[in-house]
Amino acid sequence: MGKQFSLTTSDQHKLGAYRADPKGAPKGGMVVVQEIFGVNHHIRAVCDRLADHGYVAVAPAVFDRFVRDFECGYTPDEIANARSYLGNLNWDLMMADIAAAQADMKDVGPVGVIGFCMGGTAAFLAACRLPGLSASVSFYGGQIGKFADEKPKCAMQMHFGEKDEGIPMDVVAEITKKQSQAEIYTYPDAPHGFGCDERASFRKEASDLAWQRTYEFLAKHMK
Numbered sequence: 422m423g424k425q426f427s428l429t430t431s432d433q434h435k436l437g438a439y440r441a442d443p444k445g446a447p448k449g450g451m452v453v454v455q456e457i458f459g460v461n462h463h464i465r466a467v468c469d470r471l472a473d474h475g476y477v478a479v480a481p482a483v484f485d486r487f488v489r490d491f492e493c494g495y496t497p498d499e500i501a502n503a504r505s506y507l508g509n510l511n512w513d514l515m516m517a518d519i520a521a522a523q524a525d526m527k528d529v530g531p532v533g534v535i536g537f538c539m540g541g542t543a544a545f546l547a548a549c550r551l552p553g554l555s556a557s558v559s560f561y562g563g564q565i566g567k568f569a570d571e572k573p574k575c576a577m578q579m580h581f582g583e584k585d586e587g588i589p590m591d592v593v594a595e596i597t598k599k600q601s602q603a604e605i606y607t608y609p610d611a612p613h614g615f616g617c618d619e620r621a622s623f624r625k626e627a628s629d630l631a632w633q634r635t636y637e638f639l640a641k642h643m644k
Contacts, residue, residue, distance in 0.1 A: 422441050422442075422469045422472060423439050423440055423441035423442075423465060423468055423469060423472070423478075424439070424440055424441075425437065425438070425439055426438055426439075426440060428479075428481055428518070428521040428522060428525060429521060430517040430518055430520070430521040431517055431520065431521070432514075432517055434485075434486065434514075434517070434518075435485075436481055436482050436483070436485035436486070436518055436521070437460070437481075437482040437485055437489075437490060438460070438479055438480060438481045438482060438522060438525070439460050439464070439465050439468055439479070439480045439482075440468070440477065440478065440479045440480075440525070441465075441468040441469045441471065441472035441477070441478045442472055442477050443472045443473070443474075443475045443476065443477065445475065447475060447476060447477045447529045447530060448474075448475040448476055448530060448639075448640075448643060449476055449477070449526075449529060449530040449531040449532060449533065449555065449639075449643040450476060450477040450478070450479065450523075450526030450529040450530065450531075450532040450533070451471050451476045451477070451478045451479075451532070451533050451534065451535055451639075452478075452479055452480075452481070452519050452522040452523055452526075452532065452533070452534040452535070452547070453467050453468050453471065453478050453479065453480040453534075453535055453536070453540075454480070454481070454483065454515075454519060454534065454535070454536030454537070454539075454540030454541075454543045454544050454547075455480060455482070455483060455484075455536075455537070455539070455540050456537045456538040456539055456540055456614075456617075457484075457503040457504060457506065457507065457538065457539050458492060458493050458494070458495070458499070458500075458503050459482065459484055459490075459491040459492030459493060459503075460480045460481075460482045460492060461492040461493060461494065462492075462494075462619065463617050463618075463619050464480050464537075465480065467480070467535075467537075468480050470632075471535075474636060476639070476643075477526050477529045479522040479525055479526060480522075481518045481519060481521060481522040483515050483518045483519075483540075483543070484506060484509075485518075486509070486511070486514055486518070487506065487509040488506060488509075491503075491506070494619070495617075495619060495620045495621075507539075510539070512543070512546055515543050515546075516543075516546060516547060516550050516551060519534060519543065519547045519551065520551055523551065523553065523554070530643070531555035531556075531642075531643045531644060532553065532554060532555060533554055533555050533556035533557060533558070533575070533639060533642070533643055534547045534548065534554055534556075534557045534558070535557070535558040535559075535560070535635070536558075536559055536560070536562065537560045537561065537614075537616065537617070538560070538561055538562070538563060538613070538614065539562075539563070539564075540562075541559035541560050541561055541562025541563070541565070541579075542559070542562040542563060542564040542565050542568070543562075544557050544558060544559045544562065545557065545559050545562050545565045545568065545571075545573070545577070545579070546568060546571070548573035548574060548575050548577050549568070549571040549572060549573050549574065550571075551574075552574065554574065554575045555575055555576070555642055555643050555644075556575055556576045556577075556578070556638060556639055556642040556643055557573060557575055557576070557577050557578070558578045558579075558580075558635050558638065558639070559577075559578070559579045559580065560579075560580045560616050560631065561580065561581055561582060561585055561587075561588060561613055561614065561615070561616075562579065563587050563588050563613075565579070565596055566588075566592040566595060566596055569595060569596045569599040569600060570599060573600075573602075573603070575642070576604075576638070576641075576642040577600065577602070577603040577604070578603065578604040578605075578606075578634065578635065578638045579596070579600075579603060579604070579605045579606070580606050580607075580608070580616070580631045580634075580635075581593050581605070581606070581607045581608070582607070582608050582611030582612050582613060582615045582624075582627065583607050583608060583609050583610070583611060584609075584610060584611055584612040585611070585612055585613040586612070586613065587613050588613070590607070593605070593607060604634070604638060606631065606634060608624070608627035608630070608631065610624060610627065611624045611627040612624070615627045615628055615631075616628045616631055616632070
């Protein structure tokens with residue numbers, strides 16, 4: 422359904438991206454922010470899924486800043502390799518990458534952002550730091566607790582698994598306290614990555630419910 426293309430950021434960095442378009446007139450656009458595994462099959466499938474629901478979806482390859490065209494799966498070795506790049510992350514530069522994807526959809530209506538894991542934190546930061554977004558959805562954003570004093574400029578929804586070893590529930594409680602305006606949901610039997618059907622941590626019931634809530638949230642705020 423989608424296409425590979427390139428974006429250019431405000432600092433003249435060129436990065437890869439994947440874009441999926443709906444068959445009819447779009448309801449708006451969604452920036453899809455990857456996990457540490459690149460714009461891989463799962464992230465492209467998320468874009469296609471959003472396109473099926475009427476949204477243009479663009480996933481910028483935010484790792485292109487330091488490793489071009491990176492994508493991988495979820496074996497222990499692949500996960501370890503992906504984690505080796507975490508020291509290269511720069512949230513400010515990632516905001517520039519997200520802004521470039523946002524600009525690519527300026528003619529499709531309201532634009533939101535959705536992200537997973539690392540991208541879930543980026544989606545929260547984009548809501549706080551980038552102008553012009555209508556909605557932001559974060560799935561298991563592991564670093565949000567560090568930035569929870571920042572205030573989103575748009576409607577915010579977050580999803581966390583109660584069995585997520587990387588995001589303790591006391592951190593989620595603190596986020597909930599500081600982000601009282603946000604919709605925040607937890608899922609009792611869900612570990613980290615519960616929304617990815619290509620991982621052993623996938624939990625269909627929790628994922629389906631989280632996506633149902635996501636679509637309802639977008640329908641409410643992407644106007």
